[in-house]
Amino acid sequence: xxxxxxxxxxxxxxxRIAERVRIGGHEQQVRIVAVTKTYGPDAVSAxxxxxxxxxxxxxxxxxxxxxxxxxxxxxxxxxxHLQRNKVRQLSQFRMLHSLDSERLAVAVDHDGRxxxxxxxxxxxxxxSGEASKGGFEPAELRDAIPRFTAMQGLTIRGVMTMAPLGxxxxxxxxxxxxARMARDVLRENGFPAxxxxxxxxxxxxxxxxxxxxxxxxxxxxxxxxxx
Ligand SMILES: *Cc1c(COP(=O)(O)O)cnc(C)c1O
Numbered sequence: 001x002x003x004x005x006x007x008x009x010x011x012x013x014x015x016r017i018a019e020r021v022r023i024g025g026h027e028q029q030v031r032i033v034a035v036t037k038t039y040g041p042d043a044v045s046a047x048x049x050x051x052x053x054x055x056x057x058x059x060x061x062x063x064x065x066x067x068x069x070x071x072x073x074x075x076x077x078x079x080x081h082l083q084r085n086k087v088r089q090l091s092q093f094r095m096l097h098s099l100d101s102e103r104l105a106v107a108v109d110h111d112g113r114x115x116x117x118x119x120x121x122x123x124x125x126x127x128s129g130e131a132s133k134g135g136f137e138p139a140e141l142r143d144a145i146p147r148f149t150a151m152q153g154l155t156i157r158g159v160m161t162m163a164p165l166g167x168x169x170x171x172x173x174x175x176x177x178x179a180r181m182a183r184d185v186l187r188e189n190g191f192p193a194x195x196x197x198x199x200x201x202x203x204x205x206x207x208x209x210x211x212x213x214x215x216x217x218x219x220x221x222x223x224x225x226x227x
Contacts, residue, residue, distance in 0.1 A: 003046040009221055010050040017208050017215070024209035033077050033197070035218030037062060038225045041069040047221070048072040054094070056216050060086045067092060079160075079197075079216055081134065087111045090119050097160040097197050097216075100124040100134040102144055105151060112153025119153065122160040122197050123186070127178030128171065130164050138182055145189050158195030158213070159183045163203050172203050176210035 034047040057063035058080025075094035084107040124135035161179035186193035199207025201220035
């Protein structure tokens with residue numbers, strides 16, 4: 001058993017999620033996306049054994065290599081920056097969490113139309129105000145909505161955000177609430193934007209209180225990464 005105690009950690013995380021859903025009052029379902037980057041295919045299989053059906057990878061090539069070695073029918077989520085010259089690989093993923101620019105949207109749309117199969121995407125939003133973070137500022141997102149509406153090759157399923165590392169609870173909460181509001185703006189504009197991908201090992205509890213429907217968890221499940 002390559003990841004001893006994983007079943008216990010998953011059970012503990014599920015309990016903590018349920019508690020935070022109750023406190024937050026958003027009554028959402030929360031899926032755990034097990035982030036297996038830097039770990040081998042055995043991490044994916046171990047997660048599957050613990051009832052996790054969604055895995056996240058931040059690099060296309062690493063993910064594709066791993067897919068070839070995994071027999072379990074997990075759903076693969078691409079959670080890291082996607083280079084435009086790799087959009088053709090997207091069809092192997094259940095969802096792109098990190099649609100972080102209009103130029104990328106144009107490329108994804110083009111590929112989806114070519115295949116006559118729209119790609120499911122989350123718009124990455126920068127609601128922390130950190131200059132170093134990728135993604136759309138809320139005002140940029142509003143501005144892009146008419147153009148997104150015209151893109152038949154992608155389906156916007158919600159938003160994703162990343163909170164600043166080591167931020168205070170107040171800053172985390174504001175970042176997550178801002179992402180929820182961005183998601184709601186998309187909904188009001190007619191997109192089927194149900195998903196809110198936010199929360200990592202250090203901040204998932206506040207993210208769930210603020211309405212996260214997907215938490216992306218690596219370290220807390222598999223241990224510290226060495227790469
Ligand atoms: C690595 C990564 C995670 C998981 O981070 P942990 O702190 O290990 O839980 C989540 N989201 C993204 C985009 C990542 O790259």
